[in-house]
Amino acid sequence: MDLSRPKPPRRKDDRIILHFDYDCFYAQVATARQPQLTSLPLGIKQKSILATCNYVARRLGVTKLMSISDAKKICPDLVLVDGEDLSPFRDVSKRLYGLLRGYSWNGRVERLGLDEVWMDVSDVVEYNVGLVNRNDLGSSWFCSRRDDPEEGFAFDAGHVAGFVYGSEGEVRETDDDDGGGRRYGQWLRYVVASHLARYLRMKIEEEGYTSACGIASNKTLAKLVGNCNKPRNQTALLVGEEEEIWAFMDGHNLRKIPGVGNRITSLLEAHVRGGEADPNYRSFEAAVTAGTVRKSEGMSAPMLERLLGGSGAERGIGEKVWGLLHGVDNTPVKVGGDVPTQISIEDTYQGLNEWGEIQRQLRLLAGSLLRRMHVDLLEDDDGQPSSTINQGKTDKSRRWLAHPKTIRLTTRPYYRADSGKPYNYARVSRSQPLPGFVFVLTTPREALADRLVDEVLLPMFRKLNLASEKWNVGLVNVCVANMVAVGGENGGIGGGRDIGAMFRRQEDVLREFRVYDEDGVDSQERMEVEEIGDIPQVTVEEVEKDEESDAEAWEEDDRDGLESCSRCGHLIPSFALIAHERYHDLEPG
Incomplete structure (x- = not known):
């Protein structure tokens, strides 16, 4: 050695x-x-x-x-x-x-x-x-x-x-x-x-x-x-010998190592090759191998921390990547659950401008979201998960495993691939409580989707996007998150976390800061504007991963349940973000 x-x-x-x-x-x-x-x-x-x-x-x-x-x-x-x-x-x-x-x-x-x-x-x-x-x-x-x-x-x-x-x-x-x-x-x-x-x-x-x-x-x-x-x-x-592991890792294209996503790859490539990082770093290939980075002069965990750290970066990112370059990965396999931590539906467009077309696309996304909620979050009375293959069960024979508490709408303008804009350029999000009517199983799903669009998504969209002659919408994502188990023997949430307990703690912390309307519904809303070039917002992408080059998907999955604070850029659990922002409000001026 x-x-x-x-x-x-x-x-x-x-x-x-x-x-x-x-x-x-x-x-x-x-x-x-x-x-x-x-x-x-x-x-x-x-x-x-x-x-x-x-x-x-x-x-x-x-x-x-x-x-x-x-x-x-x-x-x-x-x-x-x-x-x-x-x-x-x-x-x-x-x-x-x-x-x-x-x-x-x-x-x-x-x-x-x-x-x-x-x-x-x-x-x-x-x-x-x-x-x-x-x-x-x-x-x-x-x-x-x-x-x-x-x-x-x-x-x-x-x-x-x-x-x-x-x-x-x-x-x-x-x-x-x-x-x-x-x-x-x-x-x-x-x-x-x-x-x-x-x-x-x-x-x-x-x-x-x-x-x-x-x-x-x-x-x-x-x-x-x-x-x-x-x-x-x-x-x-x-x-x-350990050297055999290093040699195995060295031969891999840097981008193909799980956990080393496009942003990290772009920064490391620029350092090794002596150039500037590509701002439009969303690519499935890298120009260097893991061995090239590992063996480069002065490379170490502290060096990687200086290169990759900063606002919004994962804590200890230098140690993590240094370990991955050597084949070291101590992350545990997560305990499986019967329901996901979030459900997200996303689609991209080449510039939506007509208000009627925007409404139509929101209805399609809402319908897909509700359909997936029924598949992933419902079970039959016999304990079997619901399925889109067999929809013969009556509404009364099904029950919810969990209720998501939050709905989030995300949009991004359309830009040509050669525009030089980062993938998340001008991407904005707004979150608010998910209304309870979406859990009514006796109402047709199409009617629920229409109501969700009219009463929730369209108002959220207007707040995110100022009215203009050209909306130029390039991406729309609708996500429900913050699951709370409500029934079923296997109602645990993915990852083994006690989400219900997390929300009980959240209620205790936030009660004095909450504002309720006459119906007792939390009226708090939140708007997030992501920084250009920051780590991509967590989504469950609705396209198949590259089977041999999907580190980006894993990198983003590591942020499941986390959101970026718009003030300091740190990643915060979704349930704690409001309290975190309240902390900023109480900071001395």
Whole structure:
């Protein structure tokens, strides 16, 4: 090791993380509904863009995020399926997530978008390592339920299932160099984990979908190593020395490392190459690798903090990125919940100017939002989640798992891609309490959407956008957040947080500052104007992530439930933002 260089961060290897990535997920869902499309070049279109395509199309030169016209020039036989309605994709994603969650003992099953899932299987693997028949490895048994030893599957513990990246692919019990069996014990844990991963992938295939899986000691490494042998396969990261991990990370394009988004990439590129950061940094590629940044002169955690820190930046961003460059990621897999922390519907436009068209688009977004609320936040009396596939249940047979308390409207003007404007330029938001009428199940959804637009969204839109001859609307996002559990045995909120308790604390803190109207409804509203070039506002993007370059989605997901203070730029939990702003009001002038 070069002693002149800063000390690398220490990596923990006491966990076993699986990362599942469904192959060409949107295309698989489309072909499951129309099997005759399986062998044809297939693309999923959203407006004029090809959101994704299957491997048949990719072999012919078609790529994701390509314009429809360009894709058709490359592949005239390309079959296009409309991807504007995401309901069928969400339904399949929920079903597969439920399948994987059913095999978790600790509940740590975390979704990323619709097509990726992490599982922390450290506990179930450790338990089953103790059951391995070391006298006859080929006749081992994996117990999938602690309370039923007969539930599980037979496997050969003498080899790793699938591919192996690294030098520790084959280790024998006599190979230990420390006398304590550490190498063999670690290898055996990965053997057991690899067979569990293959078993789960086969269960997913029984549902009609193929997947790739990465097996490693943390979320970042599991996600990256899972890309090595896609599609329909799996790879375990088994290395003997830290230098092997660094070499693995060094070869990755900086932008493809989860947690290193476009803003961070742009700043690091500029530093390494001696130029200015690109203000329009929303890109899926970088000009440098992780190794180029890690090995650059003077690079260290404090240097990264100086480059990346500042107003609105995540606390400790330098240490975090320094760790990621070395393959260190200690973030836990979040405990899964039955409801999301927020639900967001977004669409982009090439400049909406007609008031009638703006109203029409708001009604479409409101209808989609309510439809998704019914899917994600309702369950049947038998405890099963609601589904857009089966809407035969009556209103009286369904109940709410949680109520979102806040609705937020966000808009942004339209600018050409070559205008040089940052993606979030002039993006503004307004939040207010979500009215209770949206939870009435006896009223038709269309009527609820119309009322939500007329009484809430249109007034919010007018306050955000001053009337003019040209509105020039380029983006509209409608989001409901701040979930409070209201019923059902599984009414926990995603991430394992007690949202109800958080709101009870919020009420205690804010009671003396609240103003109520005659109906007892909190009339407080909030308007936020985001700083140019700041970290993008949290949204659940309604386009498929780039399957190999989606760090931006993960970076933004880390801000789930946080909002940027318009005065100091710090990220504040949504429920505490009003109190935080009150703190600014009380500061001495």
